[in-house]
Amino acid sequence: MKKTFFWFVALIFALVSCKQAEKPAEVVEKLTLAKVLSDNFEYKGGQVELEGMVLHVCAHSGKKMFIGNPDDPEQKIQIFTSDKISSFPKDLEGTKVSVVGTLEEEKLDIEYANKLEEEIKAEEKENSDHSCEFEESMKKVENLKQRIQNSPKGYISKYTMTAISFKKL
């Protein structure tokens, strides 16, 4: 019995004392939301730092949040936690933060826009009354299509961020 207990304790200590070798600090590029969200921004990889106001934190898991520019609600980016952050506290909402992490690119092309348009129309068919929300959504799709057509890349990049650290400003 004593032996078993000893091995338990030894194992716990071994697990707790596991320490990774410190890596040299990576260069962090400071960017603005406006720049990341502009159509001509190209992400070259590496860590970036973004500042903005926390507009929403997911209340269920705390694993994602939106930060944005309070003066322009369209300027916002979704941030996900990584293995370095367990969750974002809900009380971050309404505070200005600086977040360091890496960006993930999603390519929105004309196929994506057409599919989105079909989905919105199908959803509207199910609702009998013609809503203002439908018109607003259709306007957004039209706008997206125009941006895709004007983009030299043939698609629009939508970025999300995986955060490795954040601090209140």
Add this chain to the structure above:
Amino acid sequence: MNLYKLNRTLHRDLGYFFIGMTLIYAVSGIAINHIKDWNPNYIIRKEAFQIDENLSRDRIDRDKISQILNSINVDSYKSHYFPKNNILKIFIDGGSVTCELNTGYCEVETIKRRPIFFHLNKLHYNPGKIWTYFSDFYCVALAFLAISGLFIIKGKNGLKWRGTILGVVGIIIPILILLLYL
């Protein structure tokens, strides 16, 4: 010590040692399983109230916001913004206030951590590296507990009859459910 006795001892001691972990995962597992029906981490309360109708966005300043917050006895302003042209969102300590400026309809939302569940769920969602190692250890131990449990009792109440029947049924159920959802 023979193998049978060692198996029983390890099964018993690991069982004792991981009582806490088992309860953490059991309680938070149920809580998170029903995430569509409730918020397992926060108690969210919403209350509606009314302000003046047809307030234009340019008439909203700090004084007006203070008036709105005073009307519901809140004095913990953090910040505000306009998610849409006619929607005002005011962040306060422990929640937010959202107002439709054209109708004057407002809702105050207060958010409080759900006692016990918030912390259990935080552990379930893996708060860091040390927890990863410890919960990995628990998972290995759980597998050991499952296997070693088969050899605790000898005879017809063991693997010869009851153990095999119940064990096989317990394996078939998740397979059937998987086939149902595939």
